Amino acid sequence: MNTPIRAVILDLGNVLAFHDNALLFRRLGARAGLDAEEAGRRLSGAGWTAANRGLLGPEGIRRDVCGALGVDLPMEEFNALWNCHFTIHEAVLPRVEGLEGRVKRILLSNTNVLHAAWLKPRLPVLERFDHLVLSCEVGHVKPEPAIYEEALRHAGCEPHQAAFFDDLPEYVAAANTLGMRGHLFTTANAFDGQLRALGLE
Structure with missing residues (x-):
């Protein structure tokens, strides 16, 4: 018989x-007079990772991104553009809410301070999580x-008492290597089935 799950760790x-x-690349690129492909090329690499590790604060992120794109945007405009690509996944939220009081809920995310600040108030469920592990706060990714x-x-x-859900296979594989029960997240309906299989329907 499988060991009961005591924690669900979510990306x-x-x-x-x-x-x-x-x-994101289209919107930022358009503002800088670049096509999306060029904007994406300029924004990949060390700066993005530095932001996710917490090595860049809000102003550092603005300067780094604007410098890469060759444009200087005021923070208010930049922050709106920097967060323009997010949409809350409404369908999955009731499933996550339903876990309250049954298991610990932990968020585990590679993110930067500006994205975290934009998303937190739009996801009030996070206030009731047991802990948020954000890469920009812990310095690891x-x-x-x-x-x-x-x-x-x-x-x-x-580890074997924790179920981990992420949309990237390499991150799921890393969790499995540590002995966690890693699952690839695809859709809210598939998540239902994964929770049932774990005894958390």
């Missing part, structure tokens, strides 16, 4: 909120073992 992007990076271990520490359980 943020494309689980609780969709993020359309193609839209998935798939590094340290960030999963941080989530497990706050979950207060052994």
